[in-house]
Every structure is written in structure tokens, then in C-alpha cells.
Amino acid sequence: MVETRNALEEVVLKHELEQFLYKEARLLDERRLEEWLDLLAEDLHYWMPMRRNIKFGDWDLEFTSMDEEINWFDEGKDILAGRIRQLKTGVHWPEEPVSRFEHIVSNVELVSVEGDEIRVNSKFFCYQNRLQDEVNHFVGRREDLLRRDPETGFKLVFRKLILAQNVMLPKVLNTFL
Amino acid sequence: MVAIIRARGDRSIRDYIDPERGTVSRELYVNPDIFEQEMEQIFQRCWLFLGHESQVPNPGDFVISRMGTEEVIVVRDRKDHQIRAFLNSCRHRGMKVVRYDQGNSLIFTCPFHAWTYDTTGRLVGAGFQHSPEAYCGTLPKEEWGLAEVAQFKNFYGSLWATWDPKAPSFEEYLGPFTESLRHCLQASDGTDAGLDMFTPFQRHRLPTNWKVPGFTSVTDLTHTAMTHRSAAAAKLQQDRGSKGGRDRARAAAPFPMSKYAIGDHNLGHGGMCTLYHQPGVPEYEEEWYEAGVDDYFREATERKSKLLADKIMAPHGWGGGHFAIFPSVMVDSWRLRWWQPHSVGVVERWTLSGVDKTAPKHVRDAVRHYSERFNGPVGFFESDDMENWNYVFPASQGARARKLDYFFANGIRLGKYNDRLPGVVFNGSYTEEAQRARFSRWLAFMEATSWDDLYPVNKTADHRIW
Numbered sequence: 001m002v003e004t005r006n007a008l009e010e011v012v013l014k015h016e017l018e019q020f021l022y023k024e025a026r027l028l029d030e031r032r033l034e035e036w037l038d039l040l041a042e043d044l045h046y047w048m049p050m051r052r053n054i055k056f057g058d059w060d061l062e063f064t065s066m067d068e069e070i071n072w073f074d075e076g077k078d079i080l081a082g083r084i085r086q087l088k089t090g091v092h093w094p095e096e097p098v099s100r101f102e103h104i105v106s107n108v109e110l111v112s113v114e115g116d117e118i119r120v121n122s123k124f125f126c127y128q129n130r131l132q133d134e135v136n137h138f139v140g141r142r143e144d145l146l147r148r149d150p151e152t153g154f155k156l157v158f159r160k161l162i163l164a165q166n167v168m169l170p171k172v173l174n175t176f177l
Numbered sequence: 178m179v180a181i182i183r184a185r186g187d188r189s190i191r192d193y194i195d196p197e198r199g200t201v202s203r204e205l206y207v208n209p210d211i212f213e214q215e216m217e218q219i220f221q222r223c224w225l226f227l228g229h230e231s232q233v234p235n236p237g238d239f240v241i242s243r244m245g246t247e248e249v250i251v252v253r254d255r256k257d258h259q260i261r262a263f264l265n266s267c268r269h270r271g272m273k274v275v276r277y278d279q280g281n282s283l284i285f286t287c288p289f290h291a292w293t294y295d296t297t298g299r300l301v302g303a304g305f306q307h308s309p310e311a312y313c314g315t316l317p318k319e320e321w322g323l324a325e326v327a328q329f330k331n332f333y334g335s336l337w338a339t340w341d342p343k344a345p346s347f348e349e350y351l352g353p354f355t356e357s358l359r360h361c362l363q364a365s366d367g368t369d370a371g372l373d374m375f376t377p378f379q380r381h382r383l384p385t386n387w388k389v390p391g392f393t394s395v396t397d398l399t400h401t402a403m404t405h406r407s408a409a410a411a412k413l414q415q416d417r418g419s420k421g422g423r424d425r426a427r428a429a430a431p432f433p434m435s436k437y438a439i440g441d442h443n444l445g446h447g448g449m450c451t452l453y454h455q456p457g458v459p460e461y462e463e464e465w466y467e468a469g470v471d472d473y474f475r476e477a478t479e480r481k482s483k484l485l486a487d488k489i490m491a492p493h494g495w496g497g498g499h500f501a502i503f504p505s506v507m508v509d510s511w512r513l514r515w516w517q518p519h520s521v522g523v524v525e526r527w528t529l530s531g532v533d534k535t536a537p538k539h540v541r542d543a544v545r546h547y548s549e550r551f552n553g554p555v556g557f558f559e560s561d562d563m564e565n566w567n568y569v570f571p572a573s574q575g576a577r578a579r580k581l582d583y584f585f586a587n588g589i590r591l592g593k594y595n596d597r598l599p600g601v602v603f604n605g606s607y608t609e610e611a612q613r614a615r616f617s618r619w620l621a622f623m624e625a626t627s628w629d630d631l632y633p634v635n636k637t638a639d640h641r642i643w
Binding site: 050052053054055058061064067068069070071072073074075079082083085086088089091092093094166167168169170171172173174 | 276277278279280375376377379380381382384404407408410411412413525530542545548549550553554557560561563564565567
């Protein structure tokens with residue numbers, strides 16, 4: 001339940017959350033990767049399960065299990081920091097020359113507020129345009145847990161990325177969603 | 178009979194490889210007619226990797242796999258508990274029978290006309306089979322079961338199949354690599370069939386010809402320094418093995434072993450190879466980023482040392498694996514990575530990573546996380562490979578570019594046979610011996626009329642061309 005004292009406070013909070021998510025997307029598009037990294041909590045868990053083809057109703061089978069199975073991502077801030085160091089080397093070939101990414105965030109939905117921690121859902125559409133004609137689309141939704149932070153407004157603590165793909169169709173996923 | 182490429186007049190396939198110069202025509206990678214012939218001559222005949230028994234542990238469990246461009250249903254029968262594999266195509270009108278990636282089922286019912294098969298592939302029913310206005314009970318069900326693979330092998334938990342009844346046994350197909358594959362499927366303490374594979378298959382697409390990654394790059398040491406420069410430059414301390422250098426420097430008496438690039442020109446298998454010169458196993462080298470994982474593997478290695486105290490370890494690749502089984506399976510001590518062709522310019526990469534069945538949770542997690550961050554489209558390492566493998570194709574495909582040859586002469590004619598692995602050519606570790614061996618075998622398959630022309634069904638066949 002959203003634990004707000006009044007509707008106006010809820011609108012203000014939702015506005016702050018949207019601004020945070022939009023800023024995150026802009027930093028990635030502008031290749032300000034270390035500033036993006038600063039928005040992540042030290043105990044971040046960044047998770048993108050794989051998705052199976054399932055029968056209607058077999059919802060438990062759809063996503064790969066975080067603890068037991070192979071996921072696309074299941075990692076913390078240390079690994080993401082390594083990915084950013086790699087992107088900055090200038091010799092990481094799938095990002096040389098660099099891509100033109102446009103991260104679009106929408107359907108921002110305030111789910112719950114518990115003390116400093118806020119659950120917010122959103123959708124992402126990430127368009128990648130590279131070299132002359134290489135185009136990829138990454139579309140899906142995410143379930144985020146944010147924590148209030150005195151410096152950056154919020155920090156991302158947990159993100160579940162639900163990508164609308166079964167076989168990963170792009171050859172490389174080299175941005176953050 | 179010599180296969181002819183329709184697109185380029187009457188040149189035979191053999192004319193596209195020049196063993197003297199050590200070259201292979203790019204035409205073999207970009208020509209759709211060649212691709213069609215490969216699917217027939219190679220993928221209809223070879224033993225292909227399907228998956229692992231740990232993916233179908235219970236009666237009725239099934240998982241969808243592929244053989245070349247086609248899907249197969251791998252299913253454990255409810256009655257005899259045997260695993261079998263069937264083409265995923267309804268015998269009535271060819272609809273894909275199973276569209277779920279995995280599951281557990283009593284029967285498989287086609288969504289088109291309800292032709293229904295049991296877990297041994299037998300046709301057990303069809304819509305209106307007894308209707309007086311339809312089949313009137315005349316459907317000859319015994320003749321219309323799912324198309325089953327001709328031969329199936331569960332090799333220490335790994336599942337393999339071929340469509341060709343004349344193919345040799347799986348062990349004969351592997352030849353001197355039988356013990357190497359067995360070794361890679363052992364737990365780290367040497368227990369046979371000791372791995373569980375993490376589910377599901379890790380699968381992604383790559384727009385290139387299947388032979389670029391699956392054939393000529395799977396054991397290519399000269400690419401590492403350049404292709405993977407960014408991983409070194411970024412000091413990815415999370416990379417398994419990055420701590421090994423320090424330990425090696427400390428080792429007082431290095432274990433006597435030699436490293437080579439090897440290729441079996443008659444069988445097509447080969448890659449990186451370590452030959453061990455004394456019984457036992459080398460001292461464990463610390464390599465894990467995650468806490469406590471090295472302790473587990475050190476203890477397991479000590480148990481393996483006792484097991485192999487009087488026995489020389491089977492030759493295998495560096496770091497425990499890294500050799501390729503023809504046509505396109507790369508084997509490591511903890512994972513199998515293989516390439517499923519889709520069309521001349523599209524391939525799908527599949528990965529299965531394994532961990533000791535008895536490993537505790539923190540070890541399982543570390544191996545799983547390493548697999549996630551190393552392999553495939555989000556992998557630190559393999560994302561760099563994908564870029565190079567991808568753009569080989571458009572840069573080789575044009576009317577001018579395809580008339581050029583690829584250079585495969587690194588170390589040509591410098592290799593030697595070695596009694597330790599009869600029939601296998603040993604060469605310098607950075608040479609292209611393994612790639613040349615694959616092309617010797619490739620040409621043999623492309624020219625052969627049947628397995629009767631091919632080693633080892635034909636014991637005297639000599640497929641080595643260079």
C-alpha cells in the first residue's frame with residue numbers, strides 16, 4: 001500500500017521518482033556511465049531472468065529462478081562497475097564505435113512506500129543504432145526498489161528487468177536497462 | 178561423387194580449398210547453396226549434441242533442442258525411463274508439435290489436427306480417428322510415429338544423436354577424444370558423470386555463418402590478445418583465472434606437461450591440448466573472485482589427485498577443456514558451447530554450464546554467476562567475440578570480397594603425429610592446426626556419398642588434405 005499522508009504528497013513523490021528514472025536514462029544515453037553508477041546503492045542487485053515459452057497459467061515456469069538457474073544478469077554493483085570500466089577502454093569492440101542508444105522510460109507506477117524504501121514499476125524501450133545500419137530494440141518492464149538518498153535523491157537497490165524475448169535476438173546487450 | 182556449387186559454375190567443392198597455400202575460399206562461408214549442402218552432408222550425418230540428462234530428470238520430462246536448423250523433442254519416457262529424441266514436426270502436416278521450451282507430459286498433441294504421440298514417439302491417436310465420417314478407424318498409427326533419431330547416446334550424462342543409421346558408434350566418432358570428453362564431464366574430484374547443468378539453455382542469435390565461430394574460431398589462441406584486449410585493460414578482477422598468475426609464480430616444481438594445438442584430420446576434432454607427463458594432477462591454482470570457492474575446488478583437486486595417483490590424466494584442453502567436437506561443439510571442463518546454424522548468415526549460440534553435483538550453494542552460485550558474466554551476449558569476454566564473428570560475414574560476402582581466400586596457413590606442415598593420441602597432429606599452441614583438421618573433415622563429408630566413404634566406417638580412409 002502507498003503510505004502517503006495526502007494525494008498531493010503522492011503526486012510530488014511520483015514526480016521525483018519519474019525525474020530520477022528519466023535522469024538515469026539520460027545519463028546512459030549521454031554515455032555518462034560513472035554518473036549512472038553513482039545512482040546505484042552499494043548493495044544493488046541487478047537481475048534479468050530469461051523467459052521460457054510457457055502454457056497459459058504456468059506462470060511459475062516463465063522466469064528463470066534467481067537462485068538456481070542461468071539468468072541474463074544476476075549481479076551487483078561491483079560487476080556493473082567492471083562492465084563500465086570495460087566500456088571505457090576504447091577497445092571493447094561491440095561498443096567501438098560507440099552505439100547511439102535512446103532509453104525511453106514510461107508507465108511509471110508507484111507501488112509502495114515503506115520508510116525510506118519505495119517500490120516503483122516502469123517500462124523501458126531502448127533503441128540501439130550502431131555503425132551504419134545495425135539496429136536493436138530492447139523492450140520490457142522493470143520492478144525497482146529505490147532508497148532515499150541525501151545526495152542523489154534516490155539510489156537503486158534492486159531491479160528486476162523483464163525483457164520481452166526468449167532467445168536473445170541481438171548478438172550483444174551492452175547497455176544497462 | 179563430387180558436390181557441385183550451383184552458384185559458381187562447375188567448380189567442385191575441393192577447388193575452394195588450396196592445401197598448398199593453406200587457404201579456404203570465402204565462398205564456402207557466404208554461399209547459400211553450400212549451406213544447404215552442409216545441412217544435408219554434415220548435419221544429417223554427424224553426431225550432434227542435444228543437451229544433458231539433468232535437464233530431463235523425471236519420467237515425462239521433455240526439453241526442446243536442435244539438430245542443425247531443426248528442432249527436436251528430447252523426452253524421458255514414462256515407462257522405461259529412457260531418453261529419446263524426435264523431430265519436432267507432426268507426421269500429418271508438419272506442424273511443430275511442441276511449442277513449450279520444456280515441461281512434463283504424458284502425451285504430445287499437435288495443435289493442428291490433434292495427432293497425438295506418446296513419450297516413445299508412437300502415434301496413439303488423432304482427431305476423428307474413429308469417426309464414421311472421417312478415418313473410420315483406418316489410420317495406420319503404427320506407421321506414423323514421430324521421426325526418431327537413428328542413434329542416440331547418453332555419454333556420461335551428455336546427450337548426443339545422429340540422423341544417420343550408418344554413422345559409427347559415438348565412441349568411434351570421438352576416437353581419441355573419448356577420454357577427453359569423459360574427463361570434461363567429470364566432477365572436479367574426478368567422479369564420472371559428476372556434473373549438473375544449470376538450466377535453461379543460454380541461447381542467442383548472431384548474424385554470421387556458423388563456421389565462423391563454430392569451426393574456425395573455437396580454438397584460436399591468436400585472437401585472444403587483440404579481441405579480448407578490453408577485458409585485460411579494464412582489469413576485470415572478477416574474471417576467473419586472473420589470480421592464477423601469482424600462484425603459478427609461487428609453484429616450486431611445475432607439473433610436467435606440454436601444451437599444443439592439435440587436430441585430427443580424419444575426425445575433424447581438435448583444439449587446445451595439454452599432455453600430462455606424469456600421473457596425478459597439477460596443484461590447484463587459486464582463481465575465484467568469490468570467497469570460499471577456491472577452498473572447495475582445492476579440496477576436490479586433492480581428492481582427484483588421490484584418485485589419479487597412479488594414472489596419467491587424459492589429454493584435454495587448457496584449463497580443463499577447450500577442444501571442439503566436429504562439427505561445432507566446444508567442450509570445457511565445466512561447460513559446453515555449440516552453434517546451431519539457421520541460414521547461411523545466421524547462427525544461434527547455445528551454452529550449458531555445469532557444476533559438481535555435490536557442490537555447496539556458494540560454489541554453485543559462483544560458477545553460475547561466472548557463466549552469466551562470461552558467456553554470450555552479456556559476457557565480458559564473449560561480447561567481444563560476437564562483434565568480430567558478426568562483421569566477418571558482411572565484409573566477406575560482397576562480389577569482390579568473396580573471391581578472396583581466408584588464410585589458414587599458420588603452422589602449416591609443421592605439425593607432427595604423436596603416439597599419445599594416435600592419428601592426431603600436434604602443433605605449436607598458437608597454430609591453426611585444429612582449424613585445418615576441421616576443413617579436412619568438412620571436405621570429406623561434403624564429398625562423401627555416405628558414411629561408407631568416411632572414417633572410421635571406412636577404416637582406410639585418409640581425409641587429411643594439408
